[in-house]
Amino acid sequence: MIQILFMFFAAVALGAAINVLAQKHVLYSSLSLIVLLTSISALFVLLQAEFLAVINVIVYAGAIVVLFVFVIMLLNLPADEERTDRLRWLKLVGIPMGLFLLFMVGRTVWNVEGAANTPEIAGTAQAIGASLFTDYILPFELTSLLILIALMGAVVFAKKDL
Amino acid sequence: MIEYFSSRDFLILAAKMIVIFGGVMTALAYTTLIERRLMAFVQMRPGPNRVGPFGLLQPLADGLKFLLKEQTVPGNANVFLYYLAPIVSMIPALLSFSVIPFGPDLKIADTNVSLLFIFAITSLGVYGIVLGGWSSNSKYPLMGAMRASAQMLSYELSLTLSVVGVLMIANTLSLNSIVLSQQGTWFGFIPRWNIFIQPLGFIVYMLSGIAETNRLPFDLAESEQELVAGWHTEYSGMKFAMFFLAEYANMVTVSSLATIMFLGGWNGPMFGPWWLQMGLPTVWFVLKISGFLFVYMLIRATIPRIRYDQLMRFGWKILLPIALANIIITSLVVALS
Numbered sequence: 001m002i003q004i005l006f007m008f009f010a011a012v013a014l015g016a017a018i019n020v021l022a023q024k025h026v027l028y029s030s031l032s033l034i035v036l037l038t039s040i041s042a043l044f045v046l047l048q049a050e051f052l053a054v055i056n057v058i059v060y061a062g063a064i065v066v067l068f069v070f071v072i073m074l075l076n077l078p079a080d081e082e083r084t085d086r087l088r089w090l091k092l093v094g095i096p097m098g099l100f101l102l103f104m105v106g107r108t109v110w111n112v113e114g115a116a117n118t119p120e121i122a123g124t125a126q127a128i129g130a131s132l133f134t135d136y137i138l139p140f141e142l143t144s145l146l147i148l149i150a151l152m153g154a155v156v157f158a159k160k161d162l
Numbered sequence: 163m164i165e166y167f168s169s170r171d172f173l174i175l176a177a178k179m180i181v182i183f184g185g186v187m188t189a190l191a192y193t194t195l196i197e198r199r200l201m202a203f204v205q206m207r208p209g210p211n212r213v214g215p216f217g218l219l220q221p222l223a224d225g226l227k228f229l230l231k232e233q234t235v236p237g238n239a240n241v242f243l244y245y246l247a248p249i250v251s252m253i254p255a256l257l258s259f260s261v262i263p264f265g266p267d268l269k270i271a272d273t274n275v276s277l278l279f280i281f282a283i284t285s286l287g288v289y290g291i292v293l294g295g296w297s298s299n300s301k302y303p304l305m306g307a308m309r310a311s312a313q314m315l316s317y318e319l320s321l322t323l324s325v326v327g328v329l330m331i332a333n334t335l336s337l338n339s340i341v342l343s344q345q346g347t348w349f350g351f352i353p354r355w356n357i358f359i360q361p362l363g364f365i366v367y368m369l370s371g372i373a374e375t376n377r378l379p380f381d382l383a384e385s386e387q388e389l390v391a392g393w394h395t396e397y398s399g400m401k402f403a404m405f406f407l408a409e410y411a412n413m414v415t416v417s418s419l420a421t422i423m424f425l426g427g428w429n430g431p432m433f434g435p436w437w438l439q440m441g442l443p444t445v446w447f448v449l450k451i452s453g454f455l456f457v458y459m460l461i462r463a464t465i466p467r468i469r470y471d472q473l474m475r476f477g478w479k480i481l482l483p484i485a486l487a488n489i490i491i492t493s494l495v496v497a498l499s
Contacts, residue, residue: 001166027243027296031293034286034289038286050273050274050275050279051274051275051278054275054278054279054281054282055278055282057282057283057285057286058278058281058282058285061282061285061286062281062282062285062286062288062318063285063315063318066285066288066289066292066311066315067315069289069292069296069311070292070308070311070312073292073295073296073304073307073308074308124274125274125275125278125335
């Protein structure tokens with residue numbers, strides 16, 4: 001049962017991910033992004049990481065993509081906008097980068113032994129909170145600082161006459 | 163798989179689902195009637211009282227009317243998104259009932275992240291409004307959708323932060339455990355409800371709850387005088403009814419969460435024979451929710467709408483700092499005791 005559900009949501013996630021890139025209209029792309037994020041959350045639930053699943057939906061699907069959609073609606077883009085060729089050279093960089101990413105992911109997945117042996121408790125809010133505030137306290141605080149800097153930067157850009 | 167679908171567990175679960183879904187849908191239909199009658203009472207007019215005794219069959223008549231109405235689609239509308247939007251707002255609104263404990267046993271699922279699940283699901287409800295407003299290809303719905311999304315994003319923050327104090331005291335994210343943590347009394351007569359130790363959190367929750375469900379005095383998204391009907395101006399028939407039902411479902415969800423977090427959920431005095439004791443918790447829960455809905459309706463009937471800039475200022479400059487202060491005070495008290 002879990003296997004079938006996992007396959008189903010994995011297929012939906014893949015399809016949505018491809019659709020994000022294939023759609024011409026930005027709004028459809030962001031809607032596919034929502035489908036992608038929610039199906040990834042379903043995968044998290046099947047892997048017994050409920051906390052991650054829920055946080056994924058709250059932060060990405062519920063807040064960040066809402067902002068995307070908000071901006072798209074504000075700009076009111078025409079339905080069939082011409083694609084700019086300005087970023088063509090990025091394709092050349094993208095292919096090796098993508099291959100490198102695939103290689104790294106594959107290496108990690110193959111090298112981790114007994115990923116199935118992770119204790120069931122690993123996905124709970126308590127476990128994640130505890131490891132964030134003990135083992136990973138420095139990266140956690142640094143990330144917060146980075147987000148704060150980005151926030152202040154956004155305010156400075158938005159209000160030129162501070 | 164087939165064994166599972168014929169097992170006793172599954173049959174009990176299916177029965178619970180039917181009871182909760184049927185109960186919620188009936189309750190939603192009658193909430194609309196009660197709201198209309200109550201507002202009529204406040205405004206000194208009779209209200210809908212013609213269909214059936216005391217107008218009790220009015221929801222049925224409304225439903226029939228919605229079904230038989232002509233389905234209009236505005237010209238140049240994005241038809242796919244136009245049809246998708248009511249569905250997108252209806253599904254999250256109903257999904258959140260799957261983790262709400264209506265009684266000690268009357269709940270469909272209880273995970274250790276039930277509360278976050280409700281926040282996650284309700285945060286998806288904004289897409290229904292945004293898509294409905296955008297796909298109508300009309301200026302008033304677009305304005306309404308913009309206002310709604312900005313408003314819901316802003317008030318979601320205070321709404322989420324206002325319950326953190328409760329979570330710190332209850333030490334869990336599971337709604338059932340939060341209810342259980344509020345059993346018993348202080349000094350023998352004050353119930354151990356969180357409203358008495360988290361009054362600030364309760365006030366912030368109530369105010370941002372009203373804003374989150376787009377109700378008066380915060381219903382800038384559909385303010386009739388400026389925007390006709392806001393994001394659902396171009397909708398008619400059953401599609402409009404779905405938006406309408408989703409709004410009421412969200413109201414009931416916000417009230418249920420308030421009951422669970424601050425008013426002890428299904429806790430209440432227990433007495434009588436065993437069959438009465440089985441039903442009593444659900445009765446207390448429904449009574450508490452009805453109290454909240456009553457307050458909601460009275461607020462709608464009596465308080466005028468505020469301006470949009472006032473709404474934004476209120477959310478970001480007043481509610482959010484209060485919610486943050488509440489967290490700091492609560493964590494100090496929890497850490498020191």
